[in-house]
Amino acid sequence: MARWVLHVDLDQFLAAVEVLRRPELRGRPVVVGGDGDPTKRGVVSTASYEARAYGVHSGLPLRMAARRCPDAVFLPVDRELYEAVSDEVMAALRSLGAVVEVLGWDEAFLAVDGDPEAVAEEIRARVHAATGLDCTVGIGENKLQAKIATGLGKPAGVFRLTGDTWFAVLGDRPTDALWGIGAKTAKRLRELGITTVSELAAADPGALAERFGPATGPWLVRLARGLGGSAVSDAPHVPRSRGRETTFQQDLDDWTRVRREVSRLARRVADDVADEHGDVARVVVKVRYAPFTTRTHGSTLDAPTSVPERIEEAALAALARFAGRRPVRLLGVRAEFARPRPRPVTGA
Known part of the structure; x- marks a missing residue:
């Protein structure tokens, strides 16, 4: 490693x-x-x-x-432009000969040996030479540390965060400074009297398991201690879901039309699913009411499927769970995959 x-x-x-x-x-x-x-x-x-x-x-x-x-x-x-530039960036990263795990258009993890600052500066130089763009590089002993270090190095800098410096840098910061903790989780932690990274690191994993669940509670403590994170992998990304959404320039007052729009989005998602060669286990519908309140409901299928009609039926079943019939400004449909099927082999 x-x-x-x-x-x-x-x-x-x-x-x-x-x-x-x-x-x-x-x-x-x-x-x-x-x-x-x-x-x-x-x-x-x-x-x-x-x-x-x-x-x-x-x-x-x-x-x-x-x-x-x-x-x-x-x-x-x-x-199309962003994807093309992103491809150039990732090619520049791979030219280093390191394992590169792409996270999206604009970020990636690399596994490297040697002087990490020297590698970081080489990365910045190669990306700029290839694209003219600046990047920030975070250095850590695992993905969590490296990801947080990047935020501390912005813009266009290099920052190292390790187990030895973890609490000196993050100990007094609020829990949502951690990658993986959002505003809602931070609020629930505050209700328990846990406001900082150090306090979360010292918390009883068993007590948090009772509040957040047997997996999430202990994971939050490990997160606060700067631990965890899988190894960097260059395996192709396997999507967990496919979704579509649309924002309406005029609120939809008629829920008959809302139903039609959900059906339309579900059919588009079904086409995307077919391209991914995956089976759908659950369909989630998102409704954003005017002016800006968002709610979601899901529907689990009896058996995983890629049949468009079944996906549409599940989307409409999820929509039926919405009690409110207020004006709608945005609708979304997301299909969550079961286990991905192997892609068909083509050619000789």
């Missing part, structure tokens, strides 16, 4: 790619999201650091982003 895990994260990736092809935007607040029209419904995918200074961040409604930063340049999402 390699001595070090490095986490590479492209800084403000989508916005940075857009600035590369529009150099005149350098230094200006740039917001990428939806079709680039902030008068329409949609959310921010990425904001440049200049836009973030105004409180614009990923997931923020575009209209709110425009209010916070009226001088921002709004651009549509260009998936």
Whole structure:
């Protein structure tokens, strides 16, 4: 096993790619999201650091982003461009000869030996030479440490976080500073009097198991101690689900139309599932009511299937569990896979 895990994260990736092809935007607040029209419904995918200074961040409604930063340049999402640039980045990482585990368009883990800072600087140099983009590299003894280190090294830096420095760096920070703990879990921990990483690390795993479950409770303690994380692997990513969603420019008041839209999304998801050659075990429907309240319900199938009609039926069964019939601004359907089936072999 390699001595070090490095986490590479492209800084403000989508916005940075857009600035590369529009150099005149350098230094200006740039917001990428939806079709680039902030008068329409949609959310921010990425904001440049200049836009973030105004409180614009990923997931923020575009209209709110425009209010916070009226001088921002709004651009549509260009998936094909980002995928092409991402491929160049990952090729640059693989040219090092290390094991590379791709996490998405803009981040990856690497398993390396030797001087990790030297490797990190080589990574930054190769990525910049290949694409013109800057990246931050986090160094750790496992994935958890490396991932958190990246956040501490931004922007365009290198940061090392190990077991020896873990509590000195993170001990007094709130629990949601940890990768894997969100606002809801942090709130539940606060209700138990646990507010910092050090306090969570000292907590009784058995007591937390009673509150969070036999697996999650002890895992939270290990997380706070900087432990865990699987080995870096370059095995192809196997998706756990496929989903589609749509935001409506005008609220849907008629739930007959809501039902039709869920059926339409379910059929699109069924097409995606067919491409993945997977069987679906559960279907989840997301409803975002106006103005911005989100609820989800799921439906488990009697047996895993890829039959479109069955997936659509499960989506409609999940929709039937929604008690509210308020106006709807967004709908989503997600199919969760059972065990993936082997892909068919083609060619000689």
